[in-house]
Amino acid sequence: MYKFFLRKGIEKLLIKFDLDARTVAGIEYKTREEAELAREEIIIFNKIIENKSLHSEDEAIEVQKSIKNANFKTKVADLKLVTTQHV
16 A cells, blocks of 8 residues: 555656646646747847847847747747746
């Protein structure tokens, strides 16, 4: 009986670990690979907007073009863009 509860506890921990590994910025991805891509895209996104004043129209247009050219594959860039616009 003890082994049953131990196995169930381990299974719960593995499920939680997997969910944590697949979640980026509050978005749950289907695979760890997709989540890793989202993490990489956050880094790229942050580099694009780094030291940019989104209050300047010219810089905002430049940032918008850079984001479009980056061709992000995951939802995280869209989320970051929305939250950045409200800063």
